Amino acid sequence: MTDMSSIPSPPSPWPTSPDAAAAAPTQPNALVDFQPVPRRGRHDGWTVARQRIFIAALADSGSVTHAAAQAGKSTVSAYQLRLARNAESFAAAWQAALDQGVRRLEDIAMERAIHGVEVPVYSYGKLVGTQRVYNDRLLMFLLRCRAPDRFTPLSPAHASHKALTPDPNSGPGSPAAIAAVERVRQEIRRRRALAGN
Structure with a gap:
């Protein structure tokens, strides 16, 4: 079995820190245009920048654990955020990011299959x-x-x-095949009996 880490990943266009997220250019992408979940202003909480980092990392890797780590949060808190009130847009972006991550994995698998x-x-x-x-x-x-x-x-x-x-009901061990063999055996016996007279 081959180690997945041996495949180099292309550089991500997504920011990897809250400061980089604020400085990153806006991209016309459904993953970036989601409405972040409104949260109270805690510096260590799920800020708008952390939510955007999480979605970007999820789209890049397809891994919730990796994306949460990139945002500096736990996987459990990410799932809790997705279930929070007014999180519909965030949950839709989450699903879109997972879909993009799966497509990336398909591309990697195709590359491995071919090369x-x-x-x-x-x-x-x-x-x-x-x-x-x-x-x-x-x-x-x-x-x-x-x-x-x-x-x-x-x-x-x-x-x-x-x-x-071949039909499994018509193979060598099927009832029809056994009956056909029995008919042939009976015919052979009948001919031997006629030849012996």
Whole structure:
């Protein structure tokens, strides 16, 4: 199994501190245009800047734990904020950020499926090189997800192959096959009996 941390992530366009959030240029993005949850003015609470950092980090990583850490808050308090009164816009931005994070993970998975990953090769405890490893199961999974009409067994594209797929009720151990064998055996016995007379 390959370590996910070995894949370099592109630099994030999102700020990583409350001060950077205030200085960041406004982007015309649904993730940035959400209405922050109104909170009392605590310097260590869920300020507007921290909420924006959280949503930005969530969109970048797809991880609530990572996003909360980026905002300097706990995961539990992030979930509590999402359930707070007047948090509908924040909750919608949260979902949009998760969707964007999942798309990013899909892109990473596709990259790995196509180009493989470099894994270290050791001999007698010493690193002697690397080799590129491809994951065919990951490739098939992505093909089935991205083109289900062509790569899932129940798709119309596979209907033409259905005739080639044996019916489990007509296999060698099925009742119909056993009955057919018994009919042949009886016919052989009948012919032997006729030949013996």
